[in-house]
Amino acid sequence: MADSKALTTREADFSAWYNEVIMRAELADYSPVRGCMVIRPNGYAIWEQMQQALDRMFKDTGHQNAYFPLFIPQSFLSKEAEHVEGFAPELAVVTHGGGKELEEPLVVRPTSETIIYAMFSKWIQSYRDLPLLINQWANVVRWELRTRLFLRTTEFLWQEGHTAHATEAEAQDETLQILNLYRRFMEDWMAMPVVTGPKTDSEKFAGAIRTYSCEALMQDNRALQAGTSHALGQNFAKAFDVTFQTAEGGLDHVWSTSWGVSTRLVGGLIMTHGDDVGMVCPPRLAQWQVVIIPIWRKEEERDQTFAAAISLMGELRAAGIRVTADYRDMKPGAKYYEWEARGTPFRIELGPRDIAASSVMLARRLGGKESLPMAGLGDRLKTEMDTMQQGLLDQARARREAASLRNPASKEEFIAFIEKNGGFVYAGFCGDPAVEQEIKEQTKATIRCLPDPEFRSKTAPTTCIWTGRPAVVEALWARAY
């Protein structure tokens, strides 16, 4: 511990680096309850920005928010066979209430399909009630064996959409519309490029007929499942008797979908953009896009500087920039380190020299410091933010491509690449269980998804993070759409 202020580098120990970034940026903390996370104000602010952006996108596509109970009767889970089988091992169960043992235990929701479809069956009578497009912002609990801050915690915050449709085609459109919405959010707001596509049967959601996911590649070259969208077919409709009268006068079960993203996205943001100084937050999701650091030597200078900072802050806020100022009595350098660790995109240093020259010193989180005239600063900052937002996306995409292998010539090349680099391998070995098993055992690689066409190699159709002969991929892919 020669220098307790030095951050572990990503290169040296990614996991330790990740935890240190979270602690330094004061994003989250461990709680007294094992596996549960306390989200601190800085971390929650990022989640709030995400919520606002996503919520707007949901509303724009006709979805409405609602809220359903935290407790679900245990018997509800059992109504869908695959669903209960998938979630049983990770349920938290309430057996006592009001000092008495309950007649029927209540599970704390691991996801809300069951309670929501129980309600849908009361709400839906006619094809005129469809589609029913509902979203819920909520917390859920899954008793995972091993946890990591933001990425896999016992309790987490998320958004879960649940929709019911009259036809399979319409439900399928919804599933893909949301997948695309997620992708746009992750790329445009988080500057986190993703590969989209259907999951294999073994990886799909418990109870779904098809699962689509957004897969991102982190800086340790490991994949992160950032969001999922499920086509549930009529499975839950049949289990919960969600029927409607068709336009033709018949009776049918609805076709439903469900989809969600969680606070895991905050973890993804850290692992995508963070550097050896700490967090890097894309401007569009930053609580504070700009922080003003007043600098002074003497009392009279302080008053003058504070006044200038307040005035500048007012101007920038009027221009629609999220800006704050740090008036604390600390050395400027100490403040710089703190705001950099938090990931604040831009810092404005404002001292007597700048005020005299009607200029400011602008420092970018990604590096580079220059003196700019105070006039027109708002417009300049907006340009800077656009540049940074785009730069982060480009950088992340370039990193992903550098860590991707397309069309390995042999199983051996595939295994060697994964073992050496990790990353995404677009290849085609799935369909041969023996080879799949061998790769899994030797490399711990798994099939993330069967990439949508645009992500596949131009020379040959492939799948993401391992797969096989194009023909096999084509067959799986055809079945998924």
Added chain:
RNA sequence: CGGGGCGUAGCGCAGUCCGGUAGCGCACUACCUUGGGGUGGUAGGGGUCGCGGGUUCAAAUCCCGCCGUCCCGACCA
């Protein structure tokens, strides 16, 4: 549940082999100093050394038991 590591101040750790006054860094409190990249100084607060038992004049240290926690495997938004 299998294999391994660790429990000492809020955090990170030394001390344990070889028993003898409870330590260090960061953080915190007060004052002074400093202020365009973590300023320096002085003083200070904070511990049943994970829990229980045993050996001993004497246990953070040795012995036995228990508990907690972290990492690796099975699970995973």
